[in-house]
Amino acid sequence: MKRVRFAGLIAMLVSAATASGSAPDPETAxxxxxxxxxxxxxxxxxxxxxxxxxxxxxxxxxxxxxxxxxxxxxxxxxxxxxxxxxxxxxxxxxxxxxxxxxxxxxxxxxxxxxxxxxxxxxxxxxxxxxxxxxxxxxxxxxxxxxxxxxxxxxGAAGATAWEALIGTANLHAGQTVLIHGGSGGVGHLAIQIAKAKGAKVFATASTANQEFLRQMGADVAIDYTRTKFENVAKDVDVVLDTVGRDTLERSYGAVKKGGIIVSIVDEPKSAALEAHGIRGVTLRCTPKAGVLEELSKLMEAKKLTxxxxxxxxxxxxxxxxxxxxxxxxxxxxxxxxxxxxxxxxx
CATH class of the missing domain: 3.90.180.10 (Medium-chain alcohol dehydrogenases, catalytic domain)
Structure with a gap:
């Protein structure tokens, strides 16, 4: 009788351990x-x-x-x-x-x-x-x-492009945007997002990436190794800067009064912004489900690839x-x- 009771007790303990979640197999863990x-x-x-x-x-x-x-x-x-x-x-x-x-x-x-x-x-x-x-x-x-x-x-690149253009600059149809580094991770997605919103897009990249810019939807592809972008893109509403330094310095004059520069790599200078009557922001992007879902909708609609x-x-x-x-x-x-x-x- 004692042996039966003891066996029953062991079975109950094993069953309880299993129900509460026994330790996973070391290999599968x-x-x-x-x-x-x-x-x-x-x-x-x-x-x-x-x-x-x-x-x-x-x-x-x-x-x-x-x-x-x-x-x-x-x-x-x-x-x-x-x-x-x-x-x-x-x-x-x-x-x-x-x-x-x-x-x-x-x-x-x-x-x-x-x-x-x-x-x-x-x-x-x-x-x-x-x-x-x-x-x-x-x-x-x-x-x-x-x-x-x-x-x-x-995820990260698309959310950064969206937050820069839509969340921060409020880019909308009929506006113009200059995207520096248009062939990069953030840049090539930013071109597509801007076009999906109905904006005119100027984008910079090297000689080898000019056709790629056009494939992404850029209206005007600028070869920065041969052409000064500020001689082509003038009075734009928005600049998305993914390059910084000299590129940012030369961008102040390309923006119309009341426009904005959003940089993901550098800090726009207050004095230069004030002198040109424009705004400037350094963007540090963090995850937001709403933004990721917007990107998902664009991809489902085949407007973002x-x-x-x-x-x-x-x-x-x-x-x-x-x-x-x-x-x-x-x-x-x-x-x-x-x-x-x-x-x-x-």
């Missing part, structure tokens, strides 16, 4: 990630196996398919933003795309299996990993019109960052993290 344990050159990035994150009540766990490489990733790795990011070990990556794996108890907008793209906070980041957690305000549904690689490339010029496996994260650090990347660079569900199903 691991993931691969690009991690840094100190600031420095590309050599500080290591591909490691580490514990898979678990979503908090207000978080979504994403199985990552692809992650984008951004210039800010290099700045974070070098320690330039040390006061704004989390503690070591750091997993880099400001944006990614993938499939919802699991949701917290308070999440209402998403469910397991949903395809999404994300833009993370500096404190959170973590896109260079097989799994990452995010809050609902950092996500939007992935449009069916684009690939996971393209979706990975639109992220261009991916290069893809790299996780094992070549160093080469991917080396390329973005050149400052001459056309469109976006993406890391392939996990298998595309479409390809996996074939």
């Amino acid at each position: 691991k993931m691969r990630a690009i991690v840094i344990h100190a600031y420095g050159g590309p050599e500080v990035m290591k591909l490691e196996h580490m514990a898979r994150p678990e979503p908090a009540d207000d978080e979504i766990l994403i199985r990552v398919v692809a992650a984008s490489i951004n210039p800010v990733d290099v700045a974070i790795r070098k320690g330039y933003l040390a006061k704004l990011v989390g503690n070591f070990p750091l997993i880099l990556g400001m944006d990614a795309s993938g499939i919802v794996e699991k949701i917290g108890n308070k999440v209402t907008k998403y469910k397991a299996g949903d395809p999404v793209f994300a833009f993370f906070t500096l404190k959170g980041e973590g896109g260079y990993a097989e799994f990452v957690t995010a809050k609902e305000d950092e996500l939007a549904p992935k449009p069916s019109t684009i690939s996971f690689a393209q979706a990975a490339g639109v 992220p261009v991916i010029s290069q893809t790299f496996p996780m094992t070549q994260a160093v080469q991917a960052q080396d390329q973005i650090a050149t400052g001459h990347t056309r469109g976006k660079i993406v890391l392939n993290i996990g298998q595309d569900p479409v390809h996996r199903a074939l």
Whole structure:
């Protein structure tokens, strides 16, 4: 009788442990990630196996398919933003795309299996990993019109372009905008957003990227190696500066009175702004679900298409960052993290 009771007690304890969530299998709880344990050159990035994150009540766990490489990733790795990011070990990556794996108890907008793209906070980041957690305000549904690689490339760059042109400059139909660095990650998306809003677009890029600017929708493509942009783009309503320094200095005179310069890399000078009767803003973009959803709508309508010029496996994260650090990347660079569900199903 005692033996039966003892066996029953053991069964009850096992059942209770299972119901409350037993410890996950050590193998399935691991993931691969690009991690840094100190600031420095590309050599500080290591591909490691580490514990898979678990979503908090207000978080979504994403199985990552692809992650984008951004210039800010290099700045974070070098320690330039040390006061704004989390503690070591750091997993880099400001944006990614993938499939919802699991949701917290308070999440209402998403469910397991949903395809999404994300833009993370500096404190959170973590896109260079097989799994990452995010809050609902950092996500939007992935449009069916684009690939996971393209979706990975639109979060940070697309949100920055939108916030600069629409959120900050209030660009609208009939206005003119000058976009510096029009062939880059932010620039090529900004051209398409501006055209979708009915604006006339002047865009600058090198000789090799002139046709690319036109393909993106630029009304006037300017080769900055051969032509001074201020001789072509005059009295524009808005300047989006992704270059800074001398380019910003020469932009004050290209803006009509009452217009605005939005720079994502430099600080417009108050004296120069006042002298020309214009406004100037330095933009530091943060995730907003509403902005990501607007980008998603444009992509669904085929008015916005992220261009991916290069893809790299996780094992070549160093080469991917080396390329973005050149400052001459056309469109976006993406890391392939996990298998595309479409390809996996074939």
